[in-house]
Amino acid sequence: MTKGTIPESIQRSLEDFVSAKKRPALIETYLHYVESVFQLQPILFVKDKMVFQSLDDAIKILGEEEKLWRETEIKVHYAQSAVNELTTKIYICPFTGKVFGNNTHPNPQDAIYTWVSTCPENTERVGGLRAKRFFISEDPEVILQYAKKCETKAPVTKTVFSSVVNGKLFHSKEAVIDDFCAHYVKRISLVDVQRERRFHIEEHFMKLIEEQLQEDKIATFVETLSELPVFVPYVEQWLGAMEHEG
Numbered sequence: 033m034t035k036g037t038i039p040e041s042i043q044r045s046l047e048d049f050v051s052a053k054k055r056p057a058l059i060e061t062y063l064h065y066v067e068s069v070f071q072l073q074p075i076l077f078v079k080d081k082m083v084f085q086s087l088d089d090a091i092k093i094l095g096e097e098e099k100l101w102r103e104t105e106i107k108v109h110y111a112q113s114a115v116n117e118l119t120t121k122i123y124i125c126p127f128t129g130k131v132f133g134n135n136t137h138p139n140p141q142d143a144i145y146t147w148v149s150t151c152p153e154n155t156e157r158v159g160g161l162r163a164k165r166f167f168i169s170e171d172p173e174v175i176l177q178y179a180k181k182c183e184t185k186a187p188v189t190k191t192v193f194s195s196v197v198n199g200k201l202f203h204s205k206e207a208v209i210d211d212f213c214a215h216y217v218k219r220i221s222l223v224d225v226q227r228e229r230r231f232h233i234e235e236h237f238m239k240l241i242e243e244q245l246q247e248d249k250i251a252t253f254v255e256t257l258s259e260l261p262v263f264v265p266y267v268e269q270w271l272g273a274m275e276h277e278g
Contacts, residue, residue: 037256038065038256038257038260042065042068042069043260045064045068046061046064046065046068046257046263047262047263049061049064050263050266055269056266057270058250058254058270058273059226059245059250060223060226060227061266062245062250062253063222063223063226064221064222064223065253066222066241066244067221067222067223070240072085072086072222073085073086073087073219074086074219074220074221074222074225074237075087075090075217075218075219075220076217076218076219076220076231077090077094077216077217078216078217078218079197079216080232081230081231081232082231082232082233082234083220083225083231083232083233083234083237084234084237085234085236085237085240087213087217089234089236089237090217090234091209091212091213093234098196099196100195100196100197100208100209100212101193101194101195101196101202101205101208101209102193102194102196103191103192103193103194103205104191104192104193104194104201105189105190105191105192106124106126106129106167106189106190106192106201107125107126107127107128107129107188107189107190108129108177108178108188108189108190114131114132114133114136114137115131115133115136115175115178115179116133116135116136116179117179118135119133119134119135119136119175119178119179120134120135120170120175121133121134121140121168121169121170121175122134122140122168122169122174122175122178123140123141123143123144123166123167123168124144124166124167124168124169124201125144125147125148125151125154125166126148126165126166126167127148127151127153127154127155128151128153129188130144130147130151131178132144132147133175133178144166145164145166147166148162148163148164148165148166149161149162149164150162167194167200167201168199168200168201169192169200169201169202170200171200171201171202171203171207173202173203173204173207174192174201174202174203177190177203193205193207193208194208195208195211195212197211197212197216198211222241225241226241254267254270254271
């Protein structure tokens with residue numbers, strides 16, 4: 033920050049922040065300031081309790097680490113499909129393309145489990161027994177592939193994307209990302225990031241926070257606020273607390 037200046041828009045944001053609290057703490061107020069100045073939009077990846085600087089950062093980093101999606105192939109066996117326009121969830125055999133729909137079979141999950149357990153084309157073994165691996169998808173585009181009428185009897189191989197977070201299949205990488213954004217992240221303030229010890233902060237975001245939490249930067253912040261009448265009572269409160277602790 034430029035010494036001795038705080039933009040008016042951020043002054044208003046700070047004023048709203050401190051006035052909403054009975055006894056606003058210095059570090060909390062300063063973190064709110066940092067969040068405003070750098071236009072941070074931290075998000076929490078709920079499943080892993082990991083905090084990222086922004087949603088874009090989370091998608092980029094998790095994508096590069098192959099923790100968000102994987103490309104895979106499935107077989108679409110039109111002749112054996114039990115899917116129609118009302119189907120919203122399907123269970124798919126990865127070996128033959130056999131599929132069970134949630135509205136066309138009374139117990140589709142049990143059915144797919146039984147199917148892959150006896151599927152003659154399932155050559156995967158775990159402890160000498162056939163692997164019980166199968167796919168699940170709620171993506172309308174994937175389901176549509178199975179609902180389409182087709183004269184072809186042989187299975188057709190399709191490339192799809194598997195969510196690393198929940199294991200479900202989607203027709204595109206973008207659909208995996210949309211599902212991730214809708215169900216697995218939430219906005220969190222920088223103040224709450226600092227307050228909550230159960231969260232892990234992404235490495236680059238942690239570095240930024242540590243760079244800003246320097247004593248000289250905090251001191252400059254306090255000095256600047258002391259020149260703005262509306263913040264003087266809070267500055268006096270913080271300085272008094274420091275003297276008492278000393």
